[in-house]
Each structure stands twice: as structure tokens, then as C-alpha cells.
Amino acid sequence: MPLLIVPLSFLQFGLAHLRRCAVPVLLLAGLFAGPTGARAAKWEPVPQTDLAATESAEFPGADVEFLLSRHLMRETAPQQIGGGRMVVGENSLLTENFIRAKVYTQKGVGDLGKYAIIFHTDRRVFDTSARVVKPDGTSHELKKSDIFESVRAKTRNEGEMKQITFVFPGLEPGDVVEYRWTEQLGETLWLETFYCQETFPVREYRFEVGAMRNRGTVGWMHCPKPETGENDGFVVTFRNLPAFEEEENMPPMRELRGWVYVATTFPHFPNDKAIWTELSRTWGDEFNMATRPATVLKKKAGELVVGAASDEEKLRRMYEFCQGEIFNTTYRTTTEWQAEIEKHKGEDAQSPAKTLEKGRGRADEINLLFGALARALGYEARLAYNANRSTLLNVAIPSGWAFIYDMRSVAVKVGGQWQYHNPGNYLLPFGLLAAGAEGATTMLCDTKKFEQGEIPTSRAEQNQHQRKGRFTLDDEGSLEGEVEETFLGHEATTFKADNWDKTQDEVTKNFRDALNKRLPNAEVSDITWTNLENRALPLVVKYRVRVPGYAEQMGQRLVFAPAFFEVGEPVVFAAAERKSPILFRYPWIEHDDIEIVLPDGYALDKPSAPQPVGDPAGPFGARYALKYNGKTRTFGYQRDFALGGDGTFNFRKESYPALKSLFEQLHKSDTHSILLKPKEAGSAPASAPASPASVQP
Numbered sequence: 120m121p122l123l124i125v126p127l128s129f130l131q132f133g134l135a136h137l138r139r140c141a142v143p144v145l146l147l148a149g150l151f152a153g154p155t156g157a158r159a160a161k162w163e164p165v166p167q168t169d170l171a172a173t174e175s176a177e178f179p180g181a182d183v184e185f186l187l188s189r190h191l192m193r194e195t196a197p198q199q200i201g202g203g204r205m206v207v208g209e210n211s212l213l214t215e216n217f218i219r220a221k222v223y224t225q226k227g228v229g230d231l232g233k234y235a236i237i238f239h240t241d242r243r244v245f246d247t248s249a250r251v252v253k254p255d256g257t258s259h260e261l262k263k264s265d266i267f268e269s270v271r272a273k274t275r276n277e278g279e280m281k282q283i284t285f286v287f288p289g290l291e292p293g294d295v296v297e298y299r300w301t302e303q304l305g306e307t308l309w310l311e312t313f314y315c316q317e318t319f320p321v322r323e324y325r326f327e328v329g330a331m332r333n334r335g336t337v338g339w340m341h342c343p344k345p346e347t348g349e350n351d352g353f354v355v356t357f358r359n360l361p362a363f364e365e366e367e368n369m370p371p372m373r374e375l376r377g378w379v380y381v382a383t384t385f386p387h388f389p390n391d392k393a394i395w396t397e398l399s400r401t402w403g404d405e406f407n408m409a410t411r412p413a414t415v416l417k418k419k420a421g422e423l424v425v426g427a428a429s430d431e432e433k434l435r436r437m438y439e440f441c442q443g444e445i446f447n448t449t450y451r452t453t454t455e456w457q458a459e460i461e462k463h464k465g466e467d468a469q470s471p472a473k474t475l476e477k478g479r480g481r482a483d484e485i486n487l488l489f490g491a492l493a494r495a496l497g498y499e500a501r502l503a504y505n506a507n508r509s510t511l512l513n514v515a516i517p518s519g520w521a522f523i524y525d526m527r528s529v530a531v532k533v534g535g536q537w538q539y540h541n542p543g544n545y546l547l548p549f550g551l552l553a554a555g556a557e558g559a560t561t562m563l564c565d566t567k568k569f570e571q572g573e574i575p576t577s578r579a580e581q582n583q584h585q586r587k588g589r590f591t592l593d594d595e596g597s598l599e600g601e602v603e604e605t606f607l608g609h610e611a612t613t614f615k616a617d618n619w620d621k622t623q624d625e626v627t628k629n630f631r632d633a634l635n636k637r638l639p640n641a642e643v644s645d646i647t648w649t650n651l652e653n654r655a656l657p658l659v660v661k662y663r664v665r666v667p668g669y670a671e672q673m674g675q676r677l678v679f680a681p682a683f684f685e686v687g688e689p690v691v692f693a694a695a696e697r698k699s700p701i702l703f704r705y706p707w708i709e710h711d712d713i714e715i716v717l718p719d720g721y722a723l724d725k726p727s728a729p730q731p732v733g734d735p736a737g738p739f740g741a742r743y744a745l746k747y748n749g750k751t752r753t754f755g756y757q758r759d760f761a762l763g764g765d766g767t768f769n770f771r772k773e774s775y776p777a778l779k780s781l782f783e784q785l786h787k788s789d790t791h792s793i794l795l796k797p798k799e800a801g802s803a804p805a806s807a808p809a810s811p812a813s814v815q816p
Contacts, residue, residue, distance in 0.1 A: 178320040182227035185321040187219040193329035212304040249298035254335040310521040321360040336379040341378040372499040380520040403564035406502035412495035442542040446479035448547040480544030499532040505561035520725040579706035582608035594718040596670035609684030611658040637687035677795040681756035685789035689781040697775035706763020713756040729788035
């Protein structure tokens with residue numbers, strides 16, 4: 120996983136985007152000579168024209184401009200590098216990197232004053248150095264204390280991420296900053312990707328492949344006017360790249376942002392189509408050999424499906440056995456098995472029979488067991504490979520085969536149609552794949568023919584967030600009560616995946632912090648979770664909450680928004696214009712059921728229900744209903760919202776004005792207010808609804 124480098128003021132990219140991506144990581148030609156790397160090199164003079172510049176020539180108004188962003192990728196034999204501080208293994212891949220940036224404005228000082236290189240812990244970053252050059256040519260190098268390493272995050276999908284931060288003290292408009300580092304990538308080349316387009320404009324980006332036994336195939340996407348050449352290897356240069364702007368709910372950045380990739384080559388095959396076919400044949404052969412049903416597997420499969428009347432029930436039973444009864448060592452461990460699990464991580468997959476015998480296995484081994492059980496019952500089963508749609512939507516590009524290695528499932532043919540299953544993912548219920556796999560092109564690995572399919576997407580009703588609140592509102596405007604939130608489908612599995620490596624205390628703290636961000640005065644207590652740390656669904660969280668001042672006092676009246684779960688949420692799509700298509704991760708439904716006991720002595724003052732928006736059965740819509748019980752002073756509010764109710768949850772950029780308008784209408788309806796007035800002010804009898812036309816009794 121190459122590293123990501125971003126200004127600390129622009130750390131907006133989710134960890135899901137960090138896999139195999141890198142932002143400006145390029146080498147200044149001639150700076151690095153010999154194996155000692157960046158630290159042994161001298162800084163080259165900065166041209167006087169760049170020191171004197173007060174504005175970007177190509178991008179007037181820019182706060183920061185990357186003048187040079189250069190990268191050399193090469194292979195090194197076993198040796199000590201980095202001044203003898205590190206030993207590199209056989210055939211280790213390295214990138215040697217250099218960036219020169221000009222700061223034009225005070226905002227640019229804030230953007231570039233702290234800069235972070237983010238990388239996965241399976242890689243190493245070393246030989247870091249940096250300096251600041253003043254307009255008069257004087258410079259000072261950063262001290263060791265100005266460059267420090269820290270742990271950034273740890274997730275189940277990405278593992279532990281670290282960052283090295285450059286802090287540029289005394290930075291001012293007009294200064295030039297330079298920094299460089301070396302990264303160890305791994306031992307062999309399969310696929311490496313690098314962003315050439317940045318959050319700042321880039322005057323020159325240079326990518327070079329140097330000394331490597333397999334130099335790979337270099338390609339690029341969304342990069343204008345490449346200049347290519349040979350320099351004991353391959354060199355490509357791009358000039359005057361505009362700044363990349365991230366937008367809400369946009370496609371994966373590789374669908375829009377300039378990037379370079381290096382994929383391994385297969386010299387014995389004439390073209391990419393032949394490589395696709397050979398990979399399909401090879402992986403298909405390996406899967407068929409591994410899942411050949413032994414007698415013990417046939418016996419077990421027969422036991423599991425006794426009494427099952429349908430194909431779905433048979434597959435469900437085998438799926439739930441593999442996921443629930445086989446201990447998944449990719450997700451879980453025990454003190455007793457820890458050493459064995461760690462040792463087995465890098466070993467070849469054990470046979471399905473061995474997984475069944477031991478009662479435990481890695482995620483890939485559990486999938487093999489499921490495939491073997493399915494084949495034991497006579498089903499046709501194949502290994503299916505696909506790219507993660509959060510990384511790349513379209514793999515129909517040169518060397519696109521290199522991107523499908525990220526996600527695997529087992530395809531089983533039922534009634535002439537392929538169904539896709541992944542019991543090796545401990546968090547996925549039967550019938551659901553990871554959100555990043557849905558809609559993706561998949562390669563159905565087979566020894567006889569090359570075949571591709573498309574993984575179906577889930578339905579909105581499968582992905583629900585159900586929210587229930589029972590509150591009391593007092594005459595000072597404080598709201599207090601109990602809340603229960605239920606998550607189903609991707610609403611549950613993505614939450615679990617994002618929090619799988621966190622303790623329950625950490626998850627609870629983050630949940631409380633998120634609620635306090637929306638309702639700063641909220642006092643949250645007694646948070647309890649159900650099914651947070653296991654595979655069962657639904658995921659449920661319950662808590663008590665008190666919100667002083669929830670209802671605003673307006674003279675003798677109180678005004679409050681009944682949509683407790685939407686209060687404080689910002690409007691979606693605030694930008695006036697849109698440059699990219701709109702993609703949501705999956706379709707989903709929200710259902711809110713709220714009851715509020717109103718303060719004694721108050722009555723509803725001509726209440727009206729929020730205006731409906733769109734159509735919940737269509738691409739987008741919300742419906743609302745109110746009711747009031749005068750005897751118990753209980754005000755009821757229900758909200759039903761759906762995005763993708765008809766299966767449409769991605770939109771062209773031309774649809775943005777209409778979609779933005781719908782979200783604005785939704786925000787207006789979600790913040791709709793109810794007015795209360797003292798009874799002595801001449802209110803209607805408490806037992807009757809205040810407005811039968813708009814409030815359901």
C-alpha cells in the first residue's frame with residue numbers, strides 16, 4: 120500500500136480511500152545517488168524566479184502551488200540503506216520522493232504549515248528531511264523534533280495506519296518548502312498506484328521507473344498531455360495539473376483524479392485479454408483443486424441440509440455453519456491459539472477438510488470450505504474476484520485485471536443464475552456482500568472459459584436504520600428520555616467494520632461525541648450495545664439523553680422540532696454547482712418513531728405536519744405523520760425516508776440541481792417546528808387534535 124500525503128488541514132479522505140494510493144511522492148532527478156538515499160543528498164538551488172514569485176503563473180489565486188513533485192520507483196538488492204539504519208530484503212521495491220512547494224498566501228501557510236505522510240505499517244518510511252527557503256534565498260532545515268511519527272488510525276479493513284508529520288516553523292507567504300523521503304513498498308511488484316493530481320495545483324509531476332528486473336507496465340488515467348521518455352528506464356511527466364476538489368458523495372477518486380499506476384508484466388502473453396484469461400484459468404484451477412469435495416465434506420454437507428426444501432435454504436444453512444461454527448481467525452483470536460494464528464497468517468491455505476476438522480480457519484479458508492460443501496451437493500461453484508467499488512468503478516482499462524485482486528467471493532449457480540457469497544467475512548449475513556462489492560464487475564474464475572458477471576446490489580429495505588425515541592418535554596424546554604436505534608444490512612455491517620478493532624468504550628465515546636456534535640447541550644448516559652462485538656444482527660444501541668433548551672422559548676410559547684434524530688444535521692449538498700456524478704454507497708431506509716409527552720399546561724398551537732418530499736418508493740422521498748393524545752399529552756411523530764427505494768441511488772452530475780433541491784426540501788421538512796402555547800391563552804381542549812386536517816388523532 121503506497122503512502123498518502125496530505126496537509127493536516129485537508130485530512131478529509133476516508134481510510135477506505137487509502138488502500139494502494141499515494142499523493143505526491145516523486146523524486147527530483149539527480150538528487151538521490153547511491154543506496155544511502157535522500158539524507159545523503161544535497162539540496163539543489165531554488166530558481167530565483169520561483170523565490171520572487173508572488174502568484175502562480177498558470178493558476179492565479181492559488182494559495183499553494185507544487186512546483187515539483189517527483190518520484191523514482193526502483194528495486195534494490197539485499198543491503199543496508201538509510202545510513203545503515205535499515206536492512207532491505209531481497210528484491211525490495213523503493214520509492215525516492217521529493218516535493219517543492221511555493222506558499223503564496225496566509226491561507227497557504229495554514230494549509231502547508233503541517234504536512235503528513237500517511238502510510239500502512241506493512242511499509243516503511245525513512246530518510247525524511249525538509250527545509251524552508253525564504254525569498255532572499257536563505258534557508259533552514261527542519262530539526263528532528265520538527266519531523267515526527269505517530270499512529271493515525273487502526274481499522275479491520277486497512278490495519279494500522281501511521282503518519283509522519285512535517286512541521287514548518289516560521290512559515291510565511293512567499294516561502295518555498297521542500298521535503299523528501301524514501302519508502303519501502305514490498306518485495307515484488309503486482310500493482311502500485313500514485314496520484315499525480317493534488318489538492319493544490321501541480322506545475323510539474325514526474326514519475327520514473329528505474330532499475331527493476333520487472334519494470335512493469337506504466338499507465339495513467341485523467342492526466343493531460345503526457346511527456347514520455349527513456350532514462351535507463353521509463354519516465355512520464357505531466358505539467359500544470361489543476362487542483363483536485365473533493366465533493367460530497369462522489370465516485371472513487373480514481374474515476375476523476377489524475378493517477379499513475381505500475382502493474383506487473385507477463386511477457387509471455389500478447390495483450391491484457393490474454394492475461395485476464397490466464398488469471399481466470401489459473402485461479403479457477405487452484406479453486407477447483409482446493410474445493411474438491413472429500414468424503415468427509417460430502418457427509419457434512421448432507422447433514423447440514425437435512426429437511427431443507429429449497430436451494431436458498433440449503434445454501435443458507437451451509438453459509439451460517441461456515442460463518443458461525445468455524446472460528447474465523449482473520450477476525451478473532453484466543454490466547455491459546457494466538458501463536459498458531461500468527462504463524463499461519465503467511466502460510467498457504469489449509470484444505471477445507473482440515474478447516475472442518477480443526478473448526479477454525481482464515482477468511483479465505485472459510486470461503487473454500489463453503490465452496491467445497493456447495494460442490495459436494497452438486498452445485499457449480501467458482502471463485503469470483505472483483506475490484507472494490509470504493510476504489511475503482513471501471514476495471515475495463517489496460518491492466519484492469521490488477522485491480523480485481525482486492526475482493527473475493529464464492530459464486531454458486533442456482534437456477535441458471537450466479538449467486539455470490541462471502542461467509543469468510545465474519546460480519547456479512549447470508550445474501551449480502553460488502554457494500555464495496557455491490558455492482559462491481561467480477562471475474563468468474565474458470566479453467567475452460569473466461570467469464571465476467573456483475574454482483575447485484577442490495578435493496579433499500581435490506582439496509583435500514585430504525586430509530587425510536589420516548590421523551591418528556593418540560594415547561595423550561597428540556598427534553599429527556601430513552602432512545603433505541605436499530606441497524607440492519609449495510610447500516611449495521613459498515614458500522615461494525617469501521618469499529619471492529621475498537622473497544623466498546625472507544626465506540627461508545629465516539630458515538631457520544633457524534634451526538635454532541637449535532638446537539639452540543641445533550642447529556643448522554645447509559646449507552647448499551649447489542650451485537651456490536653459479534654456477527655449477529657440487528658445491531659442495536661440504547662441510551663438515555665437529556666437536552667436542556669431543546670425547545671426554544673418565544674415569549675410564553677415553546678417551539679420545538681419533533682425530528683429529534685435530524686436536529687443539528689447540516690443540509691446535504693450545500694455547494695451551488697457540481698463537477699462530478701453523485702454516488703451513494705448503497706440504497707437505504709430510515710424510519711423514525713418518536714413520542715414526546717408535552718408539558719402540563721400547554722396545548723398545540725395550530726400544528727401542521729411537515730411537507731412530504733419526493734416519493735419513498737422512487738429514487739428519493741420522505742413521508743411524515745403526526746398524532747396527538749390529549750389524555751396523556753403525548754405528541755407522536757413518524758418519519759419514513761428512503762434513498763434508492765426503486766434501486767436508483769447513483770446520479771449523473773446533470774441531476775445535481777434536482778437532487779440538491781430535494782435535499783433542501785428534506786432539510787426544511789426535517790427541521791419543521793411545532794408551537795406550544797399556554798392553555799389559558801385560549802387553546803383547544805386537550806383531548807382533541809389541534810388541527811385534524813394535518814394532525815392524525
